Structure formats: structure tokens, C-alpha cells
Amino acid sequence: MSTPTRIYIARLAGVAVFDPNGDQVGRVRDAVARLRATKRPPEVVGLVAEMPMRRRIFLSINRITSVDADAVVLGSGTLNLRRFEKRPNELLVLQELLDRRVQLDPGGQPGAVVDVAMECTRGGEWSLTRVAVREQTGRLSRRGHLHQVEWDRVRGLSGIADNRGTANLLAVLEDMRPADLANALQDLPDTRRNEVAAALDDERLADVLSELPEHDQVEILAALDRERAADVLEEMDPDDAADLLNELPLPEQDVLLDLMEPDEADPVRQLLKYTPGTAGSVMTSEPVILPPDATVAEALARIREPQLSPAVAAQVFVTRAPQNTPTGRYLGMVHFQALLREPPADLLGKVVVNDIDPLRPTTPLPEITRRMATYDLVAMPVIDRSNRLVGAVTVDDVLDHSLPRDWRDRDALTISGGTDTGSDGADG
Structure with a gap:
């Protein structure tokens, strides 16, 4: 192995893993050490790497040809894609x-x-x-x-840890995307997971909760005091907050909604009224909305705002005043590609299109999926009987509600034809 003889493991967290051809296969998330019966320090037997689709696999230390703070390179051989599970005599270092x-x-x-x-x-x-x-x-x-x-x-390095801080683990997890951090939290014991989640700021925790399975969302929220839980719900997109609240008993829903700021709670209350599996229940109530006399330049500036997701930022919905949902009369929408083709000073009313019928709040999910696929859309408007825009269904909303309910749960992921393995599994 071409590598330094001493490596601090926290510096490896997030480092890319490459196969012998130079193709990236994942990123390092931890190191696996085997405890010994003697007083000798634990033996490092491999690394845990995270692959696409949130699967964590074991990489035997014998398969690694080089490792440093920039890259981990694997030698030749077949990569074992079975999901890693820690053995009783092993230690996940980080x-x-x-x-x-x-x-x-x-x-x-x-x-x-x-x-x-x-x-x-x-x-x-x-x-x-x-x-x-x-x-x-x-x-x-x-x-x-x-x-x-x-x-x-x-x-104190062995045995059950007493109550501890979170600063150093959070530093290792800091640069992870919310979905990857949610994945990492699922690997932690419940108590430790709740400690780390509680140490995140409200906005970061809101993003991470949206990427967790429902049962983990509920358990983390329940571990927070109610005021903090309400603050986190305020930071979530209204549709994600509504989905989470739907998992709670009605009395608890009412308590948390009452603790939220009224302007944050109102759109969530509205979404909770819709029948599950309809456009109203899966839509976001905060799409990008502008009046017809706004310019193309103003629209481009609006969709460049970093807090917008790619699906929400892909189009601007044009309505009469007011622009908060439910809006004034819906006029149509403009895709961002069309905005890029138009002179910046032109008005949105000049370039708006309305040749596709909007959804109704009662439109069922299969019909939404069919229509979005038919017209190759990433979002569709939802209007009420008065032709007012009440929200928009985005492609990520459709995927989230079309996949199996437990699709975010790593324990539900399997690979056909194989069984899960720990570090004793073959790795080449």
C-alpha cells in the first residue's frame, strides 16, 4: 500500500474512493476496527464507504492500494456491494x-x-x-x-460511553448533503442520533428531517422540546412539515401548530386539510410566483435564490395580485429556459404560456404522474375553483409519494441475489 504510515481517520471522512480504472465508487464514511482480547490496540480491518443510493459497504484494508487525505484507491478484484453491518467485536471509529x-x-x-x-x-x-x-x-x-x-x-475508550458532546462528530458531518447526513444519522444508536440531531441548527435539522424515514422523523421531533420542534417545523417546506405532522396524533399536531408563527402555520394547516394521495396533499404552497408586469430579469433573479430547490426554481408561475397562495387569477407559467431566451426587459405577461390545463387539489396522484410524464414537466400548477393558484406539484413531490413508503429507510434496501454482510464478508 502506497500511503503514509500514520493517518488520522477523521481526515478521511468524505474522501472519494476510486477503483483501479480511476472511476469513483463512493466516499469514505468510517473505519472499522476489530477489538482484541489482549491489551493491544484494535486492529483496523477496513473502511466503510457510502455508495450511490445510500448503501454502505465494507472495503477490506487488504483491497486498498493507497490512502491519503485526497483519495482512497482500490486494487483489482470484484467489489462486494452487500450492505455493511458491524460485527459484535468491531468498532466504528468515528x-x-x-x-x-x-x-x-x-x-x-x-x-x-x-x-x-x-x-x-x-x-x-x-x-x-x-x-x-x-x-x-x-x-x-x-x-x-x-x-x-x-x-x-x-x-475510557472501551465500553458504553457516558453522555458526550457532538462538536467533533458534527465537524466530520458538516459538509455532507442533507440526504447523506440523514443516512449517517440512521447508522447511529437512537440516543446518539437524537443528540446529534438536536445539536444541528434549525435550518440544517429541517433539511435533514425531510430526508429521513417517517419513524425517524417522529422520534427525533419527539426528543426535542416542543418550542424547538415548532421552530424546526417553521424551517421546513410547508408540504414536508405537513407530511411530518400527519404522522403525529391530532392533539400533538394542534399543540405544535399553535406554537408556530401564524404565517408559518397557516399554509401547513391548509395542506393538512387535503385528502392524502391528491395534488393538494403533495403540492408545495410556496412556488415562485410573480405578476405579469414583472420583467424577465426580475424572474431570473428570483429563481437564482439559493434556498429554492431545482424543481421549484425551474419555472415561474404568473398570477394577478395577490401573489401569496391562494393568489389572484392564475395566468400561466414560464419555464426558466424560456426566460433565458427572452430580452431581460420584456414583461412576463408577454412570454407566459397557459396551454396545459392546471391540476385541481383533488387530482389523484396517478393522474398527476401521467400528465407530468406526458408533457415532460418538472412542475404543474394547482388551482382552485376560482382559478386561483394554491400551489404547485413538483417532480420530487411525485417521486416521494410514488415510491414505497419506506424508500428512505436504509434497513429496507436490499440487493437482489445477495445477503447483507459485515466486515467478515468477502471483498474480492
């Missing part, structure tokens, strides 16, 4: 050791683990040899000294 409360010998100085190094012996065996520990000073304004010490000088 998941289980970061932020763990420990004591340094001699003297028993308390601290928290911020990183762990693996090191290669002359015989080619990798072990966890050093631990980076930051002292706990008890002073909020001062960070404790950072020690890098041998594994056997740290007490």
Missing part, C-alpha cells in the same frame, strides 16, 4: 469514539476525543495507535490543550 469522554494517564486529566490515528506496522497490519484528546478546562471562553497520545494512555 461513530463510536469521536466526542467520547476519556481520561489521560497519568493524572486522570479529563478530555474528549477529537480524532484517532491508525498506523501501519512493518508487517502490513494497521492498528489504532494514537488518540487526539482535547482537555476539558471548564472554561467556556477557553479551549483546552490538545494532546496526541498513545492508545494505551487513554482510559
Whole structure:
């Protein structure tokens, strides 16, 4: 293996994994170490890599030809795509050791683990040899000294961890997309998952909740105090907040809605009134809406706003005032490609199209899917009987409600013809 002889594992989190042909096959998410019966440090047996479709697989350390902070390269052989499951005698280094409360010998100085190094012996065996520990000073304004010490000088690395912080694990997870972070949270024990989720800011947690299975959403929300839960719901898109609230008992729904700001709660209450499986129940009530006298330049500036999802930003809906749903009379829509072809000073009323019949709130999901596929649309308007725009159904809404209910749950993912395996499974 062409690689440094000592590597701090937190620095590998998110590093791309490449096959011998130079094609990326995933990203590193953790390292797997095997505990020993003796006092020797745990042996590193491989890495956990995350593949497309959120599947985590085991990469044997013997299959890796080089590893550093820029890339992990695999040698030749067949890649085992069976889902990784940890064995009872194994340790997931980042998941289980970061932020763990420990004591340094001699003297028993308390601290928290911020990183762990693996090191290669002359015989080619990798072990966890050093631990980076930051002292706990008890002073909020001062960070404790950072020690890098041998594994056997740290007490508290084995056994069940006491209540611990989240700062170092969050630092490792910081750059993940919400869907990938949601996937990582599913790997954590329930208590640890709830701790990490609670440490996220409201906006980040809202994005992550939208990517989790319903049962995980409910459990994380229940672990928050009600005021914090209401704040997080306010940060969610109204349709996602409505979907989550639909999983709760009616009395709890009412309590949380009452704690939300009225202007944030009102669109969620409206969505909760629609029958499940209809356009009204899956639509977003906050599409991009502009008046006919807005210019093309104004429309382009609006869809460039970073908080808009690609599906929502793909088109502008044109209505009479008011522009908040339910709007004034619906006039039509303009796709962003059409905006790019028009002079910036032209008015939207000049380029709007209305040759496709809008959806009604009662339109069933199969009909929505058929019409969006027929016209190659990424979004369709939803209007009421008074021809007012009440929302828009986007392609991600359709996919989310057309896939099996447990599609976000990693435990439900399987690969045909194989069984799940831990690090003892063949890897080439």
C-alpha cells in the first residue's frame, strides 16, 4: 500500500474512493476496527464507504492500494456491494469514539476525543495507535490543550460511553448533503442520533428531517422540546412539515401548530386539510410566483435564490395580485429556459404560456404522474375553483409519494441475489 504510515481517520471522512480504472465508487464514511482480547490496540480491518443510493459497504484494508487525505484507491478484484453491518467485536471509529469522554494517564486529566490515528506496522497490519484528546478546562471562553497520545494512555475508550458532546462528530458531518447526513444519522444508536440531531441548527435539522424515514422523523421531533420542534417545523417546506405532522396524533399536531408563527402555520394547516394521495396533499404552497408586469430579469433573479430547490426554481408561475397562495387569477407559467431566451426587459405577461390545463387539489396522484410524464414537466400548477393558484406539484413531490413508503429507510434496501454482510464478508 502506497500511503503514509500514520493517518488520522477523521481526515478521511468524505474522501472519494476510486477503483483501479480511476472511476469513483463512493466516499469514505468510517473505519472499522476489530477489538482484541489482549491489551493491544484494535486492529483496523477496513473502511466503510457510502455508495450511490445510500448503501454502505465494507472495503477490506487488504483491497486498498493507497490512502491519503485526497483519495482512497482500490486494487483489482470484484467489489462486494452487500450492505455493511458491524460485527459484535468491531468498532466504528468515528461513530463510536469521536466526542467520547476519556481520561489521560497519568493524572486522570479529563478530555474528549477529537480524532484517532491508525498506523501501519512493518508487517502490513494497521492498528489504532494514537488518540487526539482535547482537555476539558471548564472554561467556556477557553479551549483546552490538545494532546496526541498513545492508545494505551487513554482510559475510557472501551465500553458504553457516558453522555458526550457532538462538536467533533458534527465537524466530520458538516459538509455532507442533507440526504447523506440523514443516512449517517440512521447508522447511529437512537440516543446518539437524537443528540446529534438536536445539536444541528434549525435550518440544517429541517433539511435533514425531510430526508429521513417517517419513524425517524417522529422520534427525533419527539426528543426535542416542543418550542424547538415548532421552530424546526417553521424551517421546513410547508408540504414536508405537513407530511411530518400527519404522522403525529391530532392533539400533538394542534399543540405544535399553535406554537408556530401564524404565517408559518397557516399554509401547513391548509395542506393538512387535503385528502392524502391528491395534488393538494403533495403540492408545495410556496412556488415562485410573480405578476405579469414583472420583467424577465426580475424572474431570473428570483429563481437564482439559493434556498429554492431545482424543481421549484425551474419555472415561474404568473398570477394577478395577490401573489401569496391562494393568489389572484392564475395566468400561466414560464419555464426558466424560456426566460433565458427572452430580452431581460420584456414583461412576463408577454412570454407566459397557459396551454396545459392546471391540476385541481383533488387530482389523484396517478393522474398527476401521467400528465407530468406526458408533457415532460418538472412542475404543474394547482388551482382552485376560482382559478386561483394554491400551489404547485413538483417532480420530487411525485417521486416521494410514488415510491414505497419506506424508500428512505436504509434497513429496507436490499440487493437482489445477495445477503447483507459485515466486515467478515468477502471483498474480492
